[in-house]
């Protein structure tokens with residue numbers, strides 16, 4: 001096969017995503033997420049990617065747009081759609097951090113490469129056939145009446161696992177409300193960095209008595225690793241790090257200080273580094289949850305291709321939207337099923 005040299009062309013536009021309901025976490029409440037849609041053209045093939053800016057890394061749609069403009073101006077993409085690792089290295093050389101923007105480009109490259117190869121990304125990565133875990137559904141911070149209503153709706157919708165946001169003055173009441181409606185449903189807790197070590201240990205004891213599986217990010221993002229170790233040593237529940245871990249070297253740094261980590265494409269800058277994060281965590285006997293931002297089915301589906309590598313999935317970002325502009329992995333009885341299409345398997349609705 002002769003391939004004429006075709007340049008990869010980067011195009012992008014803002015993607016405003018309204019949530020179906022206000023979504024609260026310890027740092028504030030969201031009614032919409034401003035993301036950026038990437039369209040990567042290679043001849044007549046278009047690959048899709050999505051950037052969901054992480055506010056805790058000071059990313060906004062403006063920073064994402066500026067980074068994508070730089071990637072385009074600096075001619076970083078070249079003409080080999082399979083040179084994904086190389087493009088990723090080049091992006092890191094030219095631009096520090098800004099991982100959600102890089103992730104959008106990197107997932108779009110996987111989409112293009114899969115479409116050229118005629119196989120889904122999961123097959124291209126050699127991961128087809130492995131079974132992925134179920135995904136949870138997240139209950140945001142709200143008053144107890146709404147928490148009760150949301151939990152009832154989640155149970156009625158048949159969700160197999162719940163996650164609840166914490167970091168309020170009434171955290172215990174939130175748990176009691178959920179447990180009143182759903183006494184046995186697997187449940188995890190995410191404090192998004194809201195607790196001190198002392199609060200975290202006290203809460204861990206309480207949560208353990210209410211059949212919670214693990215606690216995500218009890219301490220602030222920049223908490224000292226010895227504080228994580230202290231909480232871990234005194235907590236009856238496993239402690240996971242989310243905001244404190246972006247890249248594989250962050251996982252290595254927290255070895256022995258946490259029981260698990262949360263990997264997200266918006267933090268790793270793409271699928272390849274997400275795989276390295278996962279293997280680094282495995283090498284340190286850590287558990288792994290694949291998480292997401294509030295994003296459309298593009299970002300969520302990109303993560304689903306790596307889902308067989310992890311223990312827990314928190315990929316409900318598109319389910320929280322009022323309207324998902326893309327069709328991708330579909331939710332079926334707890335599981336996220338990829339569509340049998342080449343590349344990421346996402347199409348505009």
Ligand SMILES: [Mg+2]
Pocket residue numbers: 190192216217242243262291
């Ligand atoms: Mg989290």
